[in-house]
Amino acid sequence: MGPIVIVEKVSIRFGGLLALNEVSFQMEERHIQAIIGPNGAGKTTLFNCLTGFYKPTEGSIVLRRDGKSYHLTQPPMGSFRGNPAGWMGGFLRNLFTSNPIHRTALLGVSRTYQNIRLFAQMTGIENLLVAQHNSVNHKLLSGIFQTPGFLRSEKKALEKAWYWLEFMGLEDTANIEAGNLAYGLQRRLELARAMATSPRLICLDEPAAGLNRQEIEDLNRVIVNLRNEHKISVLLIEHHMGVVMNISDRVVVLDHGEVISEGTPAEVQKDPRVIKAYLGEEEEDAPPQSRREA
Amino acid sequence: MEIDFIIFNIPVIILEQGALAAGFLASLFYIRALDLRAYGEMIKDAAIVGAIAMVLFVPIVGLVLKDRSLVFQIERSLMLVGAVAVGRLHISGAVRARVGIRILWRLALVGISETFAFFFFPEPQRNLIVLVVLVVLAIVFALEALLRSGEKLDSIGSKIMGAWPAVISRAKGRQGYLMFFLVGLLVLLPFEPFINSENPFITDYHLGTLTQTLIYILLAMGLNIVVGLAGLLDLGFVAFYAVGAYGYALITLHLGEFGIGFWWALPITASLAAFAGCMLGFPVLRMHGDYLAIVTLGFGEIIRILLVNMIDFTNGPNGMSAPRPTLMGLEFTRRAKEGGVPLHEYFDIPYDATYRYVFIYLVALALALAAIFVFRRLREMPIGRAWEALREDETASKALGINHTTVKLSAFTLGAAFAGVGGVLFAANEGFISPSSFTFVESAIILSIVVLGGMGSITGVIIAAAILTLLPELFRDLQQYRMLGFGLAMVFIMIWRPGGLIKVRRRAFVRRDSARGASNPALGEAD
Ligand SMILES: Nc1ncnc2c1ncn2[C@@H]1O[C@H](COP(=O)(O)OP(=O)(O)O)[C@@H](O)[C@H]1O
Ligand SMILES: [Mg+2]
Numbered sequence: 001m002g003p004i005v006i007v008e009k010v011s012i013r014f015g016g017l018l019a020l021n022e023v024s025f026q027m028e029e030r031h032i033q034a035i036i037g038p039n040g041a042g043k044t045t046l047f048n049c050l051t052g053f054y055k056p057t058e059g060s061i062v063l064r065r066d067g068k069s070y071h072l073t074q075p076p077m078g079s080f081r082g083n084p085a086g087w088m089g090g091f092l093r094n095l096f097t098s099n100p101i102h103r104t105a106l107l108g109v110s111r112t113y114q115n116i117r118l119f120a121q122m123t124g125i126e127n128l129l130v131a132q133h134n135s136v137n138h139k140l141l142s143g144i145f146q147t148p149g150f151l152r153s154e155k156k157a158l159e160k161a162w163y164w165l166e167f168m169g170l171e172d173t174a175n176i177e178a179g180n181l182a183y184g185l186q187r188r189l190e191l192a193r194a195m196a197t198s199p200r201l202i203c204l205d206e207p208a209a210g211l212n213r214q215e216i217e218d219l220n221r222v223i224v225n226l227r228n229e230h231k232i233s234v235l236l237i238e239h240h241m242g243v244v245m246n247i248s249d250r251v252v253v254l255d256h257g258e259v260i261s262e263g264t265p266a267e268v269q270k271d272p273r274v275i276k277a278y279l280g281e282e283e284e285d286a287p288p289q290s291r292r293e294a
Numbered sequence: 295m296e297i298d299f300i301i302f303n304i305p306v307i308i309l310e311q312g313a314l315a316a317g318f319l320a321s322l323f324y325i326r327a328l329d330l331r332a333y334g335e336m337i338k339d340a341a342i343v344g345a346i347a348m349v350l351f352v353p354i355v356g357l358v359l360k361d362r363s364l365v366f367q368i369e370r371s372l373m374l375v376g377a378v379a380v381g382r383l384h385i386s387g388a389v390r391a392r393v394g395i396r397i398l399w400r401l402a403l404v405g406i407s408e409t410f411a412f413f414f415f416p417e418p419q420r421n422l423i424v425l426v427v428l429v430v431l432a433i434v435f436a437l438e439a440l441l442r443s444g445e446k447l448d449s450i451g452s453k454i455m456g457a458w459p460a461v462i463s464r465a466k467g468r469q470g471y472l473m474f475f476l477v478g479l480l481v482l483l484p485f486e487p488f489i490n491s492e493n494p495f496i497t498d499y500h501l502g503t504l505t506q507t508l509i510y511i512l513l514a515m516g517l518n519i520v521v522g523l524a525g526l527l528d529l530g531f532v533a534f535y536a537v538g539a540y541g542y543a544l545i546t547l548h549l550g551e552f553g554i555g556f557w558w559a560l561p562i563t564a565s566l567a568a569f570a571g572c573m574l575g576f577p578v579l580r581m582h583g584d585y586l587a588i589v590t591l592g593f594g595e596i597i598r599i600l601l602v603n604m605i606d607f608t609n610g611p612n613g614m615s616a617p618r619p620t621l622m623g624l625e626f627t628r629r630a631k632e633g634g635v636p637l638h639e640y641f642d643i644p645y646d647a648t649y650r651y652v653f654i655y656l657v658a659l660a661l662a663l664a665a666i667f668v669f670r671r672l673r674e675m676p677i678g679r680a681w682e683a684l685r686e687d688e689t690a691s692k693a694l695g696i697n698h699t700t701v702k703l704s705a706f707t708l709g710a711a712f713a714g715v716g717g718v719l720f721a722a723n724e725g726f727i728s729p730s731s732f733t734f735v736e737s738a739i740i741l742s743i744v745v746l747g748g749m750g751s752i753t754g755v756i757i758a759a760a761i762l763t764l765l766p767e768l769f770r771d772l773q774q775y776r777m778l779g780f781g782l783a784m785v786f787i788m789i790w791r792p793g794g795l796i797k798v799r800r801r802a803f804v805r806r807d808s809a810r811g812a813s814n815p816a817l818g819e820a821d
Contacts (some may be wrong), residue, residue, distance in 0.1 A: 002667075105695035119686035121802045122679070130683040132694045137528060137674050140704075143675035144668055162805055175802045197694055 003064060004029040004201055004233045009142060010049055010073075019045045021257040022059070027201075028249070029064075032227050032234045034265075037254035041172055043237045044114055046254070047203050049073075050235075051111050052100030063107055065200060070107055072100070106134065110199035112190045114237075115208050120179030124170055124189050128161035128180050131196035164192040168222070184215055184273035191222070195230075202226065206235040208243050220247050241278060245269065253277070347375045392520045444797055480659055484652040500724065501651035507763040508658040509719050514743040514755045515665040516712025521741065522749035523678060524705035525685025530594025531740055532575070534567040534710035536601060537731035538717020540608060541566045543616040556619035556722055564714040570597075571710025575703040582688075601729040613728025616721035618650060619657060631707055654723050661719060665712055666752055672708070673750070674801060681705050682750075735777070742780055746787050748794025757795055 012020045020042045027033045035043050048054040050061055052072060061072040068092040121129050129136075136144070137153035165171045168188040178189055187207060194202055204223075208216050208250055224231045224247050237243050245251070245265040253261040253268055255277040261268050268274055320363045483504075486496045513535060542565035543552055554562070574593050578586050601608050608614060672678045680701045683691040692698050721727045739762060747758030762783075764774050787794065 053689070053693075099690065099692060099698070101692040102695060102697055105693050111693060113690070117690040119683050119690070121686055122682055123803075125803050126679060126682075126800065130679045130696070131694045132689065133676055133680050138676035138680075140675075140677065143677065144671045146671070158803065171805060174805070175800065177800065191693070274814050 001029045003027060005050070005235070006060075006062040006064070007046075007050070008060050008062070010046070010056045010061060012045060012049060012054060013057045016127075016250075019049070019257050020049070020056070023254070023257070024059075025252045025259060025262055027233065027235060029233050030227055030231055031249040032223060032236065032244075032247055034236050034238050034248040034251045035254060036048045036238050036251060036268075041254040042257040043239075043254055044205055045257075047111065047205055047235075047237065050104075051109055051203060052102075052104040055100065061063065061117055063104075063109065063201070065071055065108060072104055072107075097196050098144070105197065108200035109196040110197045110201070111203040112187075112194050112205055112207060114209070116183075116186045116190055118178040118190055118193070120185055121177055123177055124181070124192075125158075125161050125165060125174040127189060128164055128196040129157055129194045129195045130161060135198065161196060164195050168192040169218075176225055178250065187211065195226070199232065201233045201235060204234065206237050206239055208238065208240070216243060220244060223247055241269070241274075295387050314687060334639055344375050367505060428538070477663065483657070486654050487648055498648055498651045500774075501648075503659045503764065503767050505651070505655045505658045505719075507760055508655070508662040509716050509723070510740065510743060510759040510763050511662045511664045511742050512658075512719070513713055513716040513754075514747070514759050515662075515669045516709040516716070517740050517744050518669060518709075518750060518752075518755055519672065519681070520705050520709035520742050522751070522755075523685065524681040524702065526578075526702065526705060527583065528590045528706075528709070529734070529737055529741065530590035530592070530597075530738040531586050531709070532732045532734070533574070533594040533597035533711060534571055534713035535717045535720070535727075535736065535740075536572075537567045537570045538598050538714035539616070539721040539727045539731070540601060540614070540717070541714065542718040543614040544607075544723045546617050547614070550617070555717070556617070560715060560718055563718050564711045567714025567717065568707045569709035570702055571706040571708075571713075574704035579699060579702055591737075593736070594732075594734060598729050598732050601732070610730075611729060613726055613730075615726050616724070617723060619654060619722045654719075656736065658719050658723070661715055665715070666756075670752060677701070708730050739780070742784060746794060748791075748796045748798060750798040751794060751796045754794050754796030 003026040006027070008024050009022045010020055010024070011022055023042075023046060033253065035046065037043055045054065049056045050072065056073055063070045063072055068170060102156045115270070119130060122130070137150045139150070141147075142150040162171065162174070165174050170185065170188055170192060175183055178186065181189060183223060187210070191202075191204065191207065194204075207223075208219055223234055223236070223244070226234055236244065236248075248265050251261075251263065251268045252255050252259055253271070253274050258279060260273045261271040263271070483496060484501055513531070513819050517528065517531050518535075520531070542559045543555075545559045545562060546556070574590065580590050581589060602611050604610070680691065680696050683694070683696060684698060684701055684705075688698055691701075720731070724731075743758045743762055744755060746754075746762070747756070748754035762780070765779075766773065772779075791797070
């Protein structure tokens with residue numbers, strides 16, 4: 001099926017800190033791929049590069065979709081060279097479309113956050129409706145006068161929202177403000193919201209954090225279902241090695257901003273460097289804060 | 295009978311006769327369609343409402359000052375009470391009847407009122423009454439649209455004719471009734487001086503003040519988009535109000551000869567203000583919170599200072615006069631400008647300055663209602679949801695594919711358009727504008743209305759607008775303490791109800807059972 005994401009030699013530097021150092025890996029379409037590694041290894045930073053939140057200092061990230069390649073690390077349009085009208089057009093286009101976060105989202109990449117970022121004062125179902133902004137009829141006048149086309153589009157959006165709410169077992173809390181939900185429910189709602197955008201690739205940042213054993217089992221079932229039934233590629237970050245090992249097709253291990261191992265879960269678990277990285281962390285009893293200075 | 299009236303009367307007479315016949319038919323259906331118990335309830339309802347009306351109307355309308363002594367005139371108040379009770383009977387009956395009958399009944403209502411006018415009023419005034427009835431009916435239709443949001447009607451016929459009783463009878467129930475009667479009251483309110491002409495309860499002054507309240511409601515709805523929904527703290531909202539008012543004065547001054555009057559100026563000026571809003575939006579796209587507040591504050595001041603200094607264009611601090619609105623070309627002045635026709639001459643009634651106040655009041659009411667309606671729709675539309683998402687977490691909404699640039703700009707643009715309409719109304723109501731009407735204090739008042747009322751809320755904002763504009767009128771002697779009062783009110787509201795008077799209740803969505811059946815791996819149902 002071919003890769004959906006190709007990360008090549010991505011480095012990012014925050015001041016003196018090299019948070020990612022020439023990270024390269026590929027991800028197959030419709031795979032569940034886990035990125036694991038100790039605290040502070042750079043997993044979230046990698047996600048942020050992938051979803052346009054950060055711009056890597058070096059390297060490239062390519063998203064492949066329907067046989068076409070999209071460079072996530074380069075601005076979408078060419079240059080401002082040429083005639084002034086072209087410059088103006090370029091400027092306007094730049095103003096309206098060049099936001100990398102927005103652009104990545106439009107390419108079908110959707111994500112959740114390590115610290116939940118729901119629209120707290122909006123209800124669960126409203127959160128999911130917002131996620132469908134680009135697929136509903138958002139013309140001003142059709143909405144104000146509620147044309148049949150608009151009502152149809154809203155109905156479709158609602159059906160989809162209910163679908164994902166039910167999928168995550170949230171239908172009973174649909175009309176509760178997201179900020180008032182219990183932690184576990186917020187986590188699930190965030191995943192439902194990410195799915196409501198109809199993504200090709202979903203990036204989950206520590207989805208199992210703070211969940212109990214039963215909830216983690218439910219989560220694993222959901223993730224497998226996303227891949228098998230909904231044909232979605234799932235990239236997920238995990239801090240704990242054991243938790244999602246049995247559902248991942250491939251695992252990338254990050255430590256100190258570098259890929260130290262990559263392979264199937266079985267291969268990775270046996271890799272001495274991985275064992276060392278994890279044992280090292282346990283000995284220190286705290287995530288390594290000091291980083292290799294560059 | 296003069297020529298004018300013949301033209302006016304022939305369609306009316308046809309309508310009357312047709313409506314009367316339809317009304318007669320409808321009454322037959324009406325009676326047949328209901329069972330006895332329903333009748334009992336209807337009559338009980340009508341009796342209760344009639345009793346309440348009696349308590350209200352008898353002291354107000356029944357007591358008349360005549361030759362320096364109070365005279366008790368029971369007939370007039372009883373007539374009103376009767377009208378209210380019959381109206382209630384009609385509503386509760388219509389709630390229970392089918393759509394087709396409702397439409398007939400609606401026609402009958404027109405016929406009955408026309409006939410009423412025919413018998414009880416002398417020739418010239420009759421035309422005015424017919425006109426008023428038609429206007430009231432038009433407003434009723436508009437109101438239906440307001441109430442009907444989100445409802446699917448069963449046929450095109452009912453869509454055209456509307457069916458407010460059915461709407462009221464829906465889940466909203468009481469709220470719908472309350473709203474209908476409130477709006478009905480507001481529509482009928484300015485006609486009180488005509489019914490009660492010897493000792494009117496409502497004077498021109500009252501109407502002017504109420505008009506100003508309505509303008510503030512309109513403005514607050516606009517700012518509610520920007521601050522309440524999109525969460526963009528805008529301290530320079532008055533700039534767009536000024537653009538509206540000056541836009542109206544300038545457009546009618548320079549383009550008046552091309553027939554551009556109040557009604558044309560309204561959309562043109564709203565677009566001008568919207569454009570100004572969009573222009574302000576660009577530089578502040580990346581700003582939040584305090585920075586945004588300061589830049590918008592500066593923008594408001596820039597506009598005001600421009601108005602003061604562009605003397606050739608705006609007449610500087612001396613201000614400009616703004617024309618009064620007209621009704622289909624009829625003017626409300628005693629003597630018309632060259633070429634114009636005054637309303638009272640056209641209808642052959644004595645001149646009365648009150649007509650003008652009534653008219654502007656009704657226009658303001660219609661526009662304020664329209665603003666509320668549009669705001670309500672916006673709030674439930676994709677763009678409204680996107681505004682709120684942007685307020686809650688801008689980055690997260692970008693990551694869902696929402697284009698924050700267009701979403702933010704649309705908030706500024708639409709909010710400013712509301713303010714532009716408000717400005718036109720203000721100028722037309724006052725007849726004169728100057729930069730001193732558009733100071734920061736004005737922005738502060740509009741913002742207080744939104745904050746006190748509850749950001750994003752409609753009812754709260756209406757209540758706050760009423761309180762903040764009517765209370766200072768009641769306590770005119772304490773005018774110098776006005777701002778102090780505002781400040782105190784703000785502090786107390788922040789302590790007592792940090793979310794504003796009325797916190798927005800989120801729209802509740804109901805799941806239709808037929809669409810159930812998504813696999814639910816999280817709950818283990820899929821296995
Ligand atoms: N915006 C930033 N500015 C400075 N340092 C950052 C920034 N984002 C991440 N870092 C640093 O990069 C390192 C990797 O962090 P992160 O990717 O969050 O780790 P984790 O693997 O636990 O998700 C950390 O040391 C963190 O302090
Ligand atoms: Mg992290």
